[in-house]
Amino acid sequence: MSGILVVAEHSGGTFKATASELLGKASQLGGTVYAAVLGDAPAASLGGFGASKVFQAAGDFGTHDSGAAADALAAIIRAADPDIVIAPASYEMRDVLPRLTARFDSAMASECNGLRIDGGKLVARRPIYAGSIESDVTISARPAFATVRPNSFDKPASTGASAPVESVAWSATTPTTKVVETLKPETRGIDLATASKVVAGGRSLKSKESFDSVIRTLGEVMGAGVGASRAATDAGYADHSEQVGQTGQTVAPNLYLAIGISGAIQHLAGMRTSKVIVAINKDPEAPIFQHASYGIVGDLFEVVPALTEALKNA
Amino acid sequence: MKIGVCAKITPDADARIKVAADGQSIVLDGVKFGISDYDEYAIEEAIRTKEKHGGEIVSFTVGDASADKQLRSGALALGVDRSVLVTENPGDPLGIAKLLAAAIQKEGGFDVVFTGKSTIDQQNFQIGTMVAELLGWAHVTQVTALEFEGNQFKATRNMDAGIRQVVAGTLPAVISCEDGLNTVRYAKLPDIMKAKKKPLDSVGAGAIGGDAGAARSSVGNLAPPPARPAGRMIEGDAATAAKELVRLLRDEAKVL
Ligand SMILES: Cc1cc2nc3c(=O)[nH]c(=O)nc-3n(C[C@H](O)[C@H](O)[C@H](O)COP(=O)(O)OP(=O)(O)OC[C@H]3O[C@@H](n4cnc5c(N)ncnc54)[C@H](O)[C@@H]3O)c2cc1C
Numbered sequence: 001m002s003g004i005l006v007v008a009e010h011s012g013g014t015f016k017a018t019a020s021e022l023l024g025k026a027s028q029l030g031g032t033v034y035a036a037v038l039g040d041a042p043a044a045s046l047g048g049f050g051a052s053k054v055f056q057a058a059g060d061f062g063t064h065d066s067g068a069a070a071d072a073l074a075a076i077i078r079a080a081d082p083d084i085v086i087a088p089a090s091y092e093m094r095d096v097l098p099r100l101t102a103r104f105d106s107a108m109a110s111e112c113n114g115l116r117i118d119g120g121k122l123v124a125r126r127p128i129y130a131g132s133i134e135s136d137v138t139i140s141a142r143p144a145f146a147t148v149r150p151n152s153f154d155k156p157a158s159t160g161a162s163a164p165v166e167s168v169a170w171s172a173t174t175p176t177t178k179v180v181e182t183l184k185p186e187t188r189g190i191d192l193a194t195a196s197k198v199v200a201g202g203r204s205l206k207s208k209e210s211f212d213s214v215i216r217t218l219g220e221v222m223g224a225g226v227g228a229s230r231a232a233t234d235a236g237y238a239d240h241s242e243q244v245g246q247t248g249q250t251v252a253p254n255l256y257l258a259i260g261i262s263g264a265i266q267h268l269a270g271m272r273t274s275k276v277i278v279a280i281n282k283d284p285e286a287p288i289f290q291h292a293s294y295g296i297v298g299d300l301f302e303v304v305p306a307l308t309e310a311l312k313n314a
Numbered sequence: 315m316k317i318g319v320c321a322k323i324t325p326d327a328d329a330r331i332k333v334a335a336d337g338q339s340i341v342l343d344g345v346k347f348g349i350s351d352y353d354e355y356a357i358e359e360a361i362r363t364k365e366k367h368g369g370e371i372v373s374f375t376v377g378d379a380s381a382d383k384q385l386r387s388g389a390l391a392l393g394v395d396r397s398v399l400v401t402e403n404p405g406d407p408l409g410i411a412k413l414l415a416a417a418i419q420k421e422g423g424f425d426v427v428f429t430g431k432s433t434i435d436q437q438n439f440q441i442g443t444m445v446a447e448l449l450g451w452a453h454v455t456q457v458t459a460l461e462f463e464g465n466q467f468k469a470t471r472n473m474d475a476g477i478r479q480v481v482a483g484t485l486p487a488v489i490s491c492e493d494g495l496n497t498v499r500y501a502k503l504p505d506i507m508k509a510k511k512k513p514l515d516s517v518g519a520g521a522i523g524g525d526a527g528a529a530r531s532s533v534g535n536l537a538p539p540p541a542r543p544a545g546r547m548i549e550g551d552a553a554t555a556a557k558e559l560v561r562l563l564r565d566e567a568k569v570l
Contacts, residue, residue: 064473067452091473095455098407098443107406107531110438127539128436129331133340134539141530175452177483180468185476193474197569222570240494241476246327246434247493255569272539276567278559292545294562296555306556314560314570 003032005080005143006051007073007087010041017155017194018088022148023049024156026086029117035163036076038069047163049156054165055080066095067174074103075170082143084122086115089147090193099174101145108145109137113152113252113273122146130246131269149273150194151252185239189216192242195225197255198274200244203231204260204282204300211237214300215259218308227251227271229261245270260300263288280304315369315462318427319360320414320445321353321389323381324435333536340536349388352430355491358498359460360428361393367462369425373397374417376410382514391501391509399516405529407436411444416524417517418449426467429490431456436533442490453488454481458495 004026008019019035026033027050035051037043039061043054057072073096077085085100087093089111101108114125122144124137139145192198199222201215211232219226228238230245244251246269256274261267263279263286271277272291279292280303289295296303325331325345332341349357360371373394375381378401385397398421400413418427429442439455446453458478459470465485472492473479501509519525548555548562564570 064479066455070447091456091471094439095443095453098440099447099453101440102408102411102444102447105408105527105530107408107529108438108440109531110432110440128533128536129325129340130327130434130437131539132331133333133536135533136535137531137533139531144531174447175450175484175487177452177454177469177481177487179479180482181480183470183478183480185478191475239476241472241478255563255567276563276569277542277545278563289545289547291542293542293567294559295545295547296559297547298552298555302552303556306552307559310553310556310560311570314564 002081002083003034004029004084004086005034005036005077005082007085007093008035008037008046009088009090009093010037013041015041015046016088018090018150019046020049020155020158021150021153022086022088023051025115025153026050029115031083034080034082036073036080038072043165044162045158047161048158051163054163055168056165057168057170059170064092064179065176066092067176068172070096070099071172071174072170074100076168077104077143079166079168084144084146086146086148089149093147097145097147104143106141106143106145107139109139110147111250112146112148115146115148130265131272132265149250149252151196151254185241189219190223190225192225192227193249193251195251196253197222197224198227198251198253199224199257199259200227200229200261200271201232201237201259202229202261203235205232205237208237214304218304221308221311225253229267258288258292259304261288262286263291315363315367315425316423317360317363317369317371318418318424319356319371319373319394320427320429320441321357321373321375321385322350322433323347323375323377323384324350324433327351327434333538337536338534348384350430350433350435352432352434352491352493354388354498355493355495356428356430357389357392357394358496359489359491362496363426363462364393371395372421374400374414376400376402376404376413378403379516382516385514386509387501387506390512390514391505392499396512397514399514400519400522400524401516402519402526404526406531407438407440408444409526409529411441411448412526413519413522413524414441415445415448416519417522418445420522425485427486427488429488431490431492442488446488449486449488451486451488452483453490454483455490456492457489458492460489460495
């Protein structure tokens, strides 16, 4: 067998948006498309996004034990024998794929935002040097591994087709770690990393209270994930996990609103590949405007409430 | 405890990186080098672990012979006891991981090895996990808090959607360090002087019984990210501009 194996992640049985996104891309690349599913989820439904067969491993992966996930995926790779394995650039897969790459003595392209096949080899486009440069990684070994950043490709709608499911047996060999506690963030709305819209605020919000009343309120009305600059997370206006940038999350939504954010290079590193960028800033010289699709020069404490109002009435 | 730490020498975080004319490499002229930022957290955590539990710290680097300068000032001067510099230039991340694992194995007896979560140049997030796989050890990535008790460890790591997990396991393990784990210290002048006498072994792959193998991947076709189409400024008072923005996002950009 040969083809492309897509790791379809799910959360408690609901497939993440990255599953259809990566299956859609794999179908465009050509060849046979397979999906890998760990744990309990409606595997056959992935046929609707182009999977010709789904390999499923039973087990409790809900605790994000990456050692177990690596062992189960290794068994699936042996069964499917693909040329290419693609997975979302989630924290978990970031943790699992390098183990598999070493186990199969192959190579991996991490955090990619473009994939193509050239001369039979996987060529992955990816940012390096804090996003100031992009590069191609060409993989000559088999299977080639890649993780892809969320929102890099279009998400196809399901055709409703269903795929045959093969259940794959596996055994644990990786020294395991045990999850003893899971800490949820205080503020939990839409997942920032995969959100299709993101509203982000900076130092200029001046307090947690005004961050909540200005930024989070707009986020709710828009159905957007909430992000922040490092200056805002360091000051405690937003949770550390909401930081966008070189040392925080990388996001590539369809729409990114930078509100009272200057546009430092380290912030740009985390959001510059967003499709549409809106900047609202009182300083017309703020560097963020050079990257914005739309800009409003003005006081955020006036513009954002007006925007929230306009969206409610839209 | 016997503590290992892996550290790469990279251009400084604030260096202006330009693509060379061949499109295959970056311009190195005038670029300052140092230990990669996340590896600095790894070195700091190694020192804090030794301060608390006693023992010895050995650092491992795969890189140019000239890396000894940064290793003396950025590792040995801070509290690393010995450095091993493997002067090879493997073409892919797995090759680097194989040499690091071989060097760690050759030295032997480690309880824990620290790495950064990724390096700031290639940003691969691969090496620590690969080293753990090659050594057959446990690993935890993106760690923001850490405790040891006997041969057990407990680490807090970042996960998707702002979730943090506390993970427990048995040593030996590879721990990859995230921003927020600690605050790095800076070297004092007398320590920099003393570091000149600390052992730094430059070795080839043969001396550690390592083999990176032929590169399984290559990096090329470097370019700045594609330029964004020119933006548009929206004029008017707050209410007018807000309404116009909503209209443009809905009708022109079609993102609402
Ligand atoms: C190694 C390193 C890593 C870093 N990593 C990150 C990272 O991951 N993410 C990140 O964001 N930063 C990061 N930084 C920090 C980064 O350099 C900037 O300091 C930070 O992004 C600035 O945040 P800011 O834009 O909120 O604040 P500022 O730069 O202070 O900008 C505030 C902006 O708000 C505007 N403003 C003020 N009042 C108003 C108002 N009433 N209405 C409208 N606009 C207003 C101002 O004109 C200004 O442009 C990092 C720095 C270093 C050195």
